[in-house]
Amino acid sequence: MSYSPYLLKDQKALVTGASSGIGEAIARYLASSGAAVAINYHSEAESAQKIVDDIQANNGEALAIQADVSKEDQVKAMFSQVLNQFGTIDILVNNAGIQKDSAFVDMTLDHWNAVIGVNLTGQFLCAREAAKEFLRRGVQPHISCAAGKIICISSVHEVIPWAGHVNYAASKGGINMMMQSIAQELAPHKIRVNSIAPGAIKTPINTSAWDTPEAEAKLLQLIPAKRVGNVADIAKAAVWLASDDSDYVNGTTIFVDGGMTLYPGFTENG
Ligand code: BGC
Numbered sequence: 032m033s034y035s036p037y038l039l040k041d042q043k044a045l046v047t048g049a050s051s052g053i054g055e056a057i058a059r060y061l062a063s064s065g066a067a068v069a070i071n072y073h074s075e076a077e078s079a080q081k082i083v084d085d086i087q088a089n090n091g092e093a094l095a096i097q098a099d100v101s102k103e104d105q106v107k108a109m110f111s112q113v114l115n116q117f118g119t120i121d122i123l124v125n126n127a128g129i130q131k132d133s134a135f136v137d138m139t140l141d142h143w144n145a146v147i148g149v150n151l152t153g154q155f156l157c158a159r160e161a162a163k164e165f166l167r168r169g170v171q172p173h174i175s176c177a178a179g180k181i182i183c184i185s186s187v188h189e190v191i192p193w194a195g196h197v198n199y200a201a202s203k204g205g206i207n208m209m210m211q212s213i214a215q216e217l218a219p220h221k222i223r224v225n226s227i228a229p230g231a232i233k234t235p236i237n238t239s240a241w242d243t244p245e246a247e248a249k250l251l252q253l254i255p256a257k258r259v260g261n262v263a264d265i266a267k268a269a270v271w272l273a274s275d276d277s278d279y280v281n282g283t284t285i286f287v288d289g290g291m292t293l294y295p296g297f298t299e300n301g
Pocket of ligand 1: 130185186188236237
């Protein structure tokens, strides 16, 4: 790991959906860059506690907090816990996300609402609570030149339509406009809001897309870089966006996708 343990020194972070996959990697990288990290989880208490234990074993600061980010009362309770424990918050990583896939005509309202609830409403609720604290506290120049940073984990599917995943793609398209609108509104207060749009990254959400040689070969047809991404590819971008090294970056989406959004089907066609 090449980050300085001082890059995010004394900063306080919350990562939602941090008990596995991309969220876990981001939480671990933030901690190794010096931030205290709240590990939000929905149901994997044991895994969240293991991440906390590992961070503490490396002299870091961490705590695990259970909350369903789609529920306003649970999000408010989670932020109270973060503020009680850490005193304030500097970095929010809106990572929690789910997929409930089906053919469009078979998509139930429950599956639509569940995905929009976690992926979009959850990011709204957490961003709002974080922004309130950023505005209350303002800039602390010895900590960061920003009053706060929000990083929304989106997807290449904020721009690539995805048959069979209409709820998911709609939630990610929504994140893009939400992120940019919040960024426009809060930039004068020195709050930065950006997204990372991962492509195909090896995590529990998409195991079937890469866990056999046949599936992986098919997936690689969509990736000009010819490799499936790792969680570290995303975590490194998140640390940069959380740090003052990206101070002039606001309202932008960074695609970390090995070129998936380059329309590889056109390489020898069209
Ligand atoms: C989805 C994955 C998918 C990837 C590329 C991500 O947002 O969660 O399941 O493999 O996009 O299609």
